[in-house]
Amino acid sequence: MTIGRPRIYMKSPSPLPGFGISLGYTLVYLSIIVLLPLAAVFSKTAAMGWHEFVAVGLSKRAIAAYKLTFGTAFVAAMTNAAFGLIVAWVLVRYEFWGKKFVDALIDLPFALPTAVAGIALTSIYAANGWIGRYLEPHGIKVAYTPIGISIALIFVGLPFVVRTVEPVLKDLGLDVEEAAASLGANRFATIRRVVLPAIFPALTTGVTLAFARAVGEYGSVIFIAGNMPFKSEIAPLLIIVQLEQYNYAGATAIATVMLAMSFFLLLVVNMLQSWARHRS
Numbered sequence: 489m490t491i492g493r494p495r496i497y498m499k500s501p502s503p504l505p506g507f508g509i510s511l512g513y514t515l516v517y518l519s520i521i522v523l524l525p526l527a528a529v530f531s532k533t534a535a536m537g538w539h540e541f542v543a544v545g546l547s548k549r550a551i552a553a554y555k556l557t558f559g560t561a562f563v564a565a566m567t568n569a570a571f572g573l574i575v576a577w578v579l580v581r582y583e584f585w586g587k588k589f590v591d592a593l594i595d596l597p598f599a600l601p602t603a604v605a606g607i608a609l610t611s612i613y614a615a616n617g618w619i620g621r622y623l624e625p626h627g628i629k630v631a632y633t634p635i636g637i638s639i640a641l642i643f644v645g646l647p648f649v650v651r652t653v654e655p656v657l658k659d660l661g662l663d664v665e666e667a668a669a670s671l672g673a674n675r676f677a678t679i680r681r682v683v684l685p686a687i688f689p690a691l692t693t694g695v696t697l698a699f700a701r702a703v704g705e706y707g708s709v710i711f712i713a714g715n716m717p718f719k720s721e722i723a724p725l726l727i728i729v730q731l732e733q734y735n736y737a738g739a740t741a742i743a744t745v746m747l748a749m750s751f752f753l754l755l756v757v758n759m760l761q762s763w764a765r766h767r768s
Contacts, residue, residue, distance in 0.1 A: 526747070529740050529743055529744060529747065530744060532736065532737060532740040533545075533737070533740045533741050533743075533744045535737065536737050536741060540737070540741075541741050544730070544735070544737075544738040544741045544742065545738075545741035545742050545744065545745045546745070548718075549717050549718065549721070549726070550723070550726060550742055550745070552717070552718045552721070553721050553722055553723040553725075553726045553742075554723055554745065554746070554749065556634060556637070556720070556721065556722055556723075557703060557722045557723040557724070557746075558703065558749065558753075559634070560634055560637045560638045560641055560702070560722075561641060561699050561702035561703045561705075562699065563638050563641075564638050564641035564642045564645055564698065564699075564702050565645060565695045565696075565698045565699035565702060566695070567638075567642050568642055568645045568646050568648070568649045568694075568695065568698045569649060569691060569694075569695045569698075571646070572646055572648075572649030572650045572653065572694065572698075573649065573653055573687075573691060575594065575646070575650050576649070576650045576653040576654045576657055577657065579591055579594075579650070579654060580654055580657040580658055581657070581662075594646070594647050594650050594651070595647055595651075597643055597644045597645075597646065597647055598647055601707065602644065602705065602706070602707025602708040603707045603708070603711070605640070605643060605644065605707070605708040606640060606707055606708040606709060606710060606711035606712055607711050609631075609636070609639060609640050609643065609708065609711070609712050610631055610636075610711045610712045613630035613631045613636055613639065613712065614631045615629075615631070617631070631712050631714070632712070632713065632714030632716070632720055633714070633719075633720060634720060636712040636713065636714075636720075637709055637712065637713050637720065637722065639712070640705070640708045640709050640712050640713075641701075641702040641705055641708075641709070643708065644701060644702070644705055644708055645697075645698030645699070645701050645702050646698070648694050648695075648697040648698040648701060649691070649694035649695060649697075649698055650694070651694070652690050652691070652693050652694030652697065653687055653690050653691055653694055655690075656686065656687045656690040657687060660683065660686050660687070664682055664686075665678055665682065665683070668681070668682045689761055692757065692760060692761050693761065696754065696757045696761075699753075699757075700750065700754065703746070703750055704724060705724070706722075706724040706725065706728075709722055709724075709725075710722075710725055713725070723742060723746055726742055727739045727742050727743055730742065
């Protein structure tokens with residue numbers, strides 16, 4: 489009986505610097521860019537008394553702004569999840585005339601200044617706008633309502649979903665769908681059991697990015713929102729109002745509440761993504 493020599497598996501060295509240097513650079517960079525500004529916000533809020541914090545950060549006007557901001561952001565993110573997936577599917581699976589133009593059009597909200605987008609949407613959906621003039625006689629008012637805010641947030645959030653899902657669909661390939669069909673799966677079963685599980689982590693990431701962008705969006709919303717308290721006033725605008733009144737502590741109180749709510753929601757989404765990857 490011959491005993492062979494044991495095999496030794498050696499991990500190939502990374503072309504990048506070692507773990508210590510990379511981790512140190514990462515921590516320093518994140519501390520300067522992210523942690524220090526957040527620490528400044530929390531320290532400014534900590535200087536307030538609890539009653540003062542509640543009076544501004546948890547006032548009825550602020551709570552109404554929170555509900556409107558996070559509610560419209562959620563509606564916009566879910567809408568982009570559905571239609572963004574369809575757009576990504578069309579761009580990946582089909583060839584048609586003008587595809588390059590449509591593909592470039594997806595990135596337009598990235599390049600277009602948000603204020604310009606807000607003015608354009610307002611001129612379109614106002615009572616005398618191109619589309620609003622046909623909706624107004626039927627009692628459908630878009631501009632200066634939560635509906636208009638949702639449309640503006642859908643506009644700025646669509647590219648996040650499309651550009652996140654598109655590479656995963658390209659890597660998935662048609663051979664996987666053909667294999668499922670050859671095993672007897674119909675179209676619905678192929679989408680439900682093959683396509684959706686493969687793209688779900690990327691889709692969740694895109695929706696999360698779109699939601700995060702919508703929560704903090706300001707420029708494209710203020711023109712179409714109307715900015716009426718308890719009706720169409722978003723939380724970022726309320727922060728600007730506090731700053732214009734030189735109430736910096738009140739502005740940081742509202743920002744702290746938004747940070748806490750956003751962090752909790754993003755933590756839940758990350759846990760959902762981790763569960764989906766573990767299951768797949």
